[in-house]
Amino acid sequence: MLRQGGKSTSFVSGNKKSVHTTFENGSELVEEYDLRTDELLVRKRRTKTTLGGEGKWEYLVGDAPVHFNPDVSTIAESSSNPIFSRKDTERHFQWRIRNLPYSADNYDVSVDHSDNKVVIRTKNKKYYKRIEIPEMKLLEASLVEGALSWHHANNTLVVSYQKPSEVVDLEIKDKAERRKIKTTKDDGDVQCNQQ
């Protein structure tokens, strides 16, 4: 559903299928699906900056790779911090915050209706996050408390938000459309005959 209005191409590399969508304003959306399970592994997008330069990838789903080289990089979050990533299930939007060792009574997960975001607070003021759901923003649907649930185990806080039926329908449609995109096979290591 986030692909709407763009031109998509798709290719298979390894055991992943990548769908690359470009939009008229120069922004790009890249999705990677597992070939076997058809599970969404990564979804990232980037837009052109005002001055025309390339923006940074914003990871909507999946983990952003960490490139930190102390010689050239400026600043990056240390790996000892909580790590936030999104990985949906069929019926839920789901976010995992790993590396969060505090006990379950420390967390407060709620919906902020003023800007339509899920807010995670901690009582010991160690972690705070405002989560936007791009799909819900696209549909201009407001979030409801009843759909939100969370649990904490193994140093991980898992927050789920039940997908409304519109989203589920659209995702099924999406899947059908994805099948229709012509896919080229890209064997990362093509035989290069030397001599």
Next chain:
Amino acid sequence: MAGVKTTPEIKEITKIERIGAHSHIRGLGLDDTLEARAVSQGMVGQKDARRAAGVILKMIQAGQIAGRAILLAGQPGTGKTAIAMGMSKALGEETPFAMMAASEIFSLEMSKTEALSQAFRKAIGVRIKEETEIIEGEVVEIEIDRPAATGSAAKTGKVTLKTTEMETIYDLGQKMIESLQKEKVQAGDVIAIDKASGRISKLGRSFARSRDYDAMGPATKFVQCPEGELQKRKEVVHVVTLHEIDVINSRSQGFLALFAGDTGEIRSEVREQIDGKVAEWREEGKADIVPGVLFIDEVHMLDIECFSFLNRALENDLAPIVVVATNRGITKIRGTNYKSPHGIPIDLLDRLLIIQTKPYSEEELRLIIDIRCEEEDVEMSDDAKELLTKIGTETSLRYAMQLITASYLISKRRKVAEVDIEDVSKAYSLFCDVQRSSQFLKEYASDYMFNEIKATGDAQPMES
């Protein structure tokens, strides 16, 4: 017996600005009615020239007139570059001020006109709103580890920042460590870091620390600890030059960027496209043009092609105010056999407003020497300054200024606090000025190399 191994002491060096020939200049030294004050902002004398520069300054600040050019003409050492520097300082940081020496354009990597176009575009700014990612928080702890052994290993560091809601530890890169140290950031400061560029701005000290009995200056500002998430997207208004936008848009995209070196020439299509875009932004009210100043020193080093390019470029409605300076009288235009005033073709001269700088009087020299002594941190007795002034009038101001540090170093050998007359005269005898040096050369010309055979007739002048 085995020697005791000692580790040499490691000294942390905070970078200091080096003292350049014009580092004492902080402005043009004019009052509100554009009258030149006798001694102000590091400027001395040259009242007429400064007043004229002040008028030009008003013209630039109004930002209405494009494509004007000003020529600063005068003998060597009469403050042409100083006036240009003064203008740049008076304009402030927002206004682009591109400074170049005319000889810089003769590069093998780039054509002359390309270098000039780039210089022109560096002098035009665009004020635009851009969204950037910033990290804003109060410093809880800052920790920088120096490797035990002296030498190559890099420093590593961590900083913990917090808001009212959360706390995060960040790893620091080399550059970031340096700028944190330069800004003297410590626990309790509230800072904002531009994530892409790594620029740090200190917003103030946290209120929570206001009861600390630290020594703090009266300028210390107390601010509230930021709220919400540490990392935010914020819209900031800043000025970028047209050249910077050119560079961003001319880089090859994708993996090709890996192989593309520096930008080199920028295609004219890219420039046209950007000009169109900027015009669009202006119409939509998204951006303003900030016309700046292009200063070309030693302009007589440009050749005839460049001059005709300048003629044309000045007529563009995006042209900056061009200030050129020269110390030549009537001389050959480079690349031709024609002579012209200041070595500049008449058609270009006609478009220039000419500001003359005159040699300094003795009192003015004295004042400049006072200022330079202070700038270079040299204590000097009045007699010594008097002598330097005399040297300055008889030789040149530059030579007199060179002697300041030289005689200071000589006086230090005597272990005295103040430079005295004898140190100056010692320096004077150790280092020749131009006149003495050429006198010496004339006397001993026959002893130097390549004088075995007397040259016959007039030597051919060197062709440029």
